Amino acid sequence: MRTDAELFETYKRLVYRICFGMMQNKADAEDLCQETFVKALREDRSDVMHEKSWLIRIAINLCNNQLKRNSKGRYKELVAYVMSRTVHTEGVEQRFERKERAMEIDDYYAALPVKIRSVMTLKYVSELSVQEIAHTLGIPVGTVKSRLNKGLNVLRKRLDKENRVAVKGEECLD
Template structure:
């Protein structure tokens, strides 16, 4: 894969992850550029799965950036999954979707940073459990437990905001 193909294929994923972690568009752009510069300068022949490798670089660079700024907490998640269909949806559907997106973002922000990061990589960036483990350099069992804790907390929060929902209804 050429440098150009690498950039064109993964720039959105890297940028959105950086923006999510840094909550600052300018900083996210800077870190995103640094990630790709590092990737371009590295021999990628031994890299089996490029996306987790790139996201790992991005996570590490974002953490370093946050440490330098003495900001130890991630602040917001920027959702982007539904942007592609915005033009084709009716106004009511778009409004309802935006409300759901904001509610989901609020629940995610309430999670501890470690759980939120794993949830973001799994459900926003659609990485497998193994890819998340490699990206964050943690055991797969830790990934599973953080996902489980995050989902349980979100279910509890959903149950509190909708007391009439019970059991599996909280997940629908």
């Protein structure tokens, strides 16, 4: 078993990324990351076999509780998160278009149910395997796969729906 300092140093970045992926707000992510470790360090860890999964579960639960309390919070999709981390050498027009697309995806991601959003965050932001997600959330592997599939399908349908509207509009102009 790790000391408190070792536990914190080992998992602080992972816990923060998960909190940020769920909350999409730096201040909220920092608060929830801190709250995760405060809660974890107060617990008796002698029976904990998988510290990583245990910490991730605490973080996800705290994020879910916060999301339930804060229905006005903004949630961003993985693309916005990833794009904000990369450095682009692009013109103002391309940067504006990229940010505009990211904001559209943000709205789609925010519409996902919390359970689906948490699975997608663990998969695409924290890069956990399906088995790790199942173990972390205490749900069957099939449920993880189902939620990932449903989340991707919901996002795909919303994007297709918008594209179809544009195509129909163009057909009317001919």
